[in-house]
Amino acid sequence: MPELPEVETTVRGLVPVLEARRLVSVEARRPDLRRAFPVDLRQRLTGARITGLRRRAKYGLLDTDRGDTLVFHLGMSGRWRIDPGELGPHDHLLLETDEGRRLALNDPRRFGSVDLVATAALDDYEAFAKLGPEPLGEAFSADTLGAALRGRSAPIKALLLDQRIVAGLGNIYVCEALHMAGIAPGRAGGRISRPRLTRLVEAVKAVLVAAIEAGGSTLRDYARPDGELGYFSRQWRVYGREGEACGCGAPIRRRAEGGRSTFFCTFCQR
DNA sequence: ATGTCCACCTGCTGGC
């Protein structure tokens, strides 16, 4: 689930519950995700007021009036459950607001993370220091992408997944954007012409915007205890569609490398 | 530095 659009949707879904609310209870139920929670998480967060909610790359940020920002990452299987009712074994962090709303960070595979960082020092936070530009910002352009790819021989697919080049894309949206731009996933990053770089940047932005819009239309799902999310999956052009017909009629191919699947069309993507 | 692979962890699906 959690690439940039899903994290953006998550943060937007948390706003009505958390914005300007004070946390009256903070409970770490199983604090060993990818990294351990900060040992003083509960102490520093209990009684704090949430002053703003933001996203950076695939991270969600909750600013507090204590000068700390809670930084969460959803890994592969993370999500926030709003007013979950019965708690399960994968509800690792539990928050309760002064309005009596409850939030559970649920992450079965435990690839996610939770950190507490001084808001003023976020730029120096290790996970953020090396991140590339936001793909929806002006800093992500044919100019900047071209500069980042210059001389690189690795496949463009792998380079777009590198968060230092552009921050927020994952396996689904890279496959989708490359198909939309007509670029073969195995093409060397440094060997993409300028006009095609422009198309690629536009495709990345377009697919992310469309996915955020689709997520936004189902925001209410975040309030459901079962938490099933449909979202953008119905609009995938190639991802998860091996053997189905591409728009050109040719069968969509799947290739596995380094443990990840790439979906593409050999005719539309060169 | 760059490119590539693998481990981390749990749950689900499909084939036998």
Place this chain on the structure above:
DNA sequence: TGCCAGCAGGTGGACA
């Protein structure tokens, strides 16, 4: 019906 291999949205470390 039951078991097991294979696969899953991410990241970071090890290696050549």
